[in-house]
Amino acid sequence: MIEYVNVTKKYGENIGVEDVSIKIEKGEFVFLVGPSGSGKSTFVKLLLKLLEADNGHIYFNGYDVTKLSNREIPNHRRSMGIVFQDFSLLPKKTVFENVAFAMEILRKPRRVIRRQVPQMLDLVGISSEAKKYPTEISIGEQQRVAVARAIVNNPSVLIADEPTGNLDPETGWEIMRLLEQINKRGTTVLMVTHSSEIVNAMNKRVIAIRDGRLVRDENEGSYHPEDDGNTKDDKGLFTI
Amino acid sequence: MNTRVITALRQALRQIGRNLTMTMTSLFSITAILLILGFFFIIIVNINFMTQGIRDSFDTVQVNLLETTTQEQAQTMIADLKKQSNVASVVYQTKDDALAHWKEQWGDQADILDRLPSNPLPNSIIVTVKNIEKVDKIVTYAEAMPGVEKITYSKDTVNKLIRITNIIQIVALVLIIFLLFISIIVVSNTIKLTVMARGREIMIMKYVGATNWYIRGPFLFEGIILGLLGALISGVLVLVIYHLIVSKYGVNVVMIMSSGLISESTMLENLTAIFAALGISIGACGSIISMRRFLDT
Numbered sequence: 001m002i003e004y005v006n007v008t009k010k011y012g013e014n015i016g017v018e019d020v021s022i023k024i025e026k027g028e029f030v031f032l033v034g035p036s037g038s039g040k041s042t043f044v045k046l047l048l049k050l051l052e053a054d055n056g057h058i059y060f061n062g063y064d065v066t067k068l069s070n071r072e073i074p075n076h077r078r079s080m081g082i083v084f085q086d087f088s089l090l091p092k093k094t095v096f097e098n099v100a101f102a103m104e105i106l107r108k109p110r111r112v113i114r115r116q117v118p119q120m121l122d123l124v125g126i127s128s129e130a131k132k133y134p135t136e137i138s139i140g141e142q143q144r145v146a147v148a149r150a151i152v153n154n155p156s157v158l159i160a161d162e163p164t165g166n167l168d169p170e171t172g173w174e175i176m177r178l179l180e181q182i183n184k185r186g187t188t189v190l191m192v193t194h195s196s197e198i199v200n201a202m203n204k205r206v207i208a209i210r211d212g213r214l215v216r217d218e219n220e221g222s223y224h225p226e227d228d229g230n231t232k233d234d235k236g237l238f239t240i
Numbered sequence: 241m242n243t244r245v246i247t248a249l250r251q252a253l254r255q256i257g258r259n260l261t262m263t264m265t266s267l268f269s270i271t272a273i274l275l276i277l278g279f280f281f282i283i284i285v286n287i288n289f290m291t292q293g294i295r296d297s298f299d300t301v302q303v304n305l306l307e308t309t310t311q312e313q314a315q316t317m318i319a320d321l322k323k324q325s326n327v328a329s330v331v332y333q334t335k336d337d338a339l340a341h342w343k344e345q346w347g348d349q350a351d352i353l354d355r356l357p358s359n360p361l362p363n364s365i366i367v368t369v370k371n372i373e374k375v376d377k378i379v380t381y382a383e384a385m386p387g388v389e390k391i392t393y394s395k396d397t398v399n400k401l402i403r404i405t406n407i408i409q410i411v412a413l414v415l416i417i418f419l420l421f422i423s424i425i426v427v428s429n430t431i432k433l434t435v436m437a438r439g440r441e442i443m444i445m446k447y448v449g450a451t452n453w454y455i456r457g458p459f460l461f462e463g464i465i466l467g468l469l470g471a472l473i474s475g476v477l478v479l480v481i482y483h484l485i486v487s488k489y490g491v492n493v494v495m496i497m498s499s500g501l502i503s504e505s506t507m508l509e510n511l512t513a514i515f516a517a518l519g520i521s522i523g524a525c526g527s528i529i530s531m532r533r534f535l536d537t
Contacts, residue, residue: 050447078448088444092254105448
């Protein structure tokens with residue numbers, strides 16, 4: 001369902017990703033790991049078409065993402081759910097509105113929105129906070145809102161970019177359990193992370209990137225940052 | 241109205257309510273600019289009205305007839321002149337009528353005219369033209385007619401007036417366009433501040449797959465609503481002040497200029513429509529311009 005074929009993206013002299021080919025099947029749970037600046041972020045941004053590939057093709061659900069016109073981009077992004085490290089909630093909207101807005105852009109009727117949003121909030125366990133603003137709830141709860149927003153439209157793929165990066169371990173695990181639960185419902189999950197603890201405990205497919213190149217792709221893999229030369233935390237992939 | 245429009249409108253109202261500082265800033269700048277434009281508009285429209293009035297009083301051509309021209313010949317000429325384009329009306333003025341008219345104008349001193357041994361004025365045809373700027377054509381035509389002695393009309397005065405009116409109109413137009421230009425820049429800058437404060441929000445919306453129009457919609461409505469509000473406030477202020485001016489100085493102006501200020505009701509009608517249109521377009525242009533940068537990617 002997601003396939004990269006010889007994808008290259010450079011920023012002038014600097015390499016984003018180079019000659020990456022990979023295939024992710026429907027229903028998989030995949031960790032994308034690697035040190036800072038290794039190209040994880042570029043990898044994901046190319047899929048969302050926030051960046052244009054220099055070379056190669058990216059197929060998603062049968063179409064070539066690199067060939068999408070500007071008009072088609074919004075629809076493409078809607079078919080994926082995205083969870084950011086910094087939650088990226090709209091600060092002036094309530095919890096309910098933040099989730100509802102993802103449905104509004106799909107022009108779902110209000111009736112459907114009013115029914116479905118509470119269900120989602122219930123699923124992620126924050127239905128009691130519906131009327132609060134993001135600043136009024138804990139960061140763990142904020143990330144739950146972000147997850148609810150990402151899955152409310154039933155996307156076939158959920159992309160989570162360092163979803164536990166800003167959370168304490170316990171809250172991080174709660175989010176992981178949530179992602180696993182979503183994966184069990186049939187949603188493909190692609191999670192970018194640098195947390196070896198999580199990767200090693202989850203026992204899922206691991207794709208490791210370094211210097212823009214694919215260095216490892218193992219089912220039931222693990223991640224040992226020392227091996228990949230990672231020393232510091234990876235943050236702000238989606239810094240705006 | 242479809243649901244998308246309603247959603248955008250609801251968002252806009254919510255945005256306005258939740259960003260009161262920005263709302264007030266935008267509203268203030270739109271109001272200030274429309275206020276300036278409004279006063280400018282009042283001045284220009286009145287100057288135009290006055291020159292128009294003066295010009296209109298020079299819209300006649302007097303065709304003096306020879307002593308020998310008979311009444312019948314004159315009637316043929318009148319019929320002929322009536323067929324010309326640009327002619328509003330043609331009347332025959334006998335020498336007695338002309339003298340009576342003259343006496344009337346002289347008023348108290350009219351008895352001097354009584355001492356004339358005979359009426360020195362000729363019979364004439366008075367042609368009223370529709371457009372004084374094209375008077376020359378009628379004059380040339382009338383001159384070629386038999387039985388015409390001479391033609392009098394205030395050519396120089398009319399030409400001068402035409403020139404002055406044209407200059408005033410051009411200057412007014414340039415200034416109004418200039419002011420509009422400034423106002424769109426000011427408003428778009430104010431809205432740009434709003435948009436920048438919400439740059440992150442816009443990016444998030446884009447990431448989640450919102451179309452450009454979905455993002456733009458609420459801002460567009462916000463601009464339009466603010467524009468209309470600004471138009472309302474400044475419109476009321478301008479009209480109130482105009483009312484004060486008319487009631488205080490209107491009479492003096494009539495005495496000096498021989499034509500009064502434009503009536504308040506006419507001003508109200510024109511200003512309402514113009515301000516509403518200006519407010520909407522300033523607001524809409526301002527928000528679209530200020531968002532362009534954020535939606536390009």
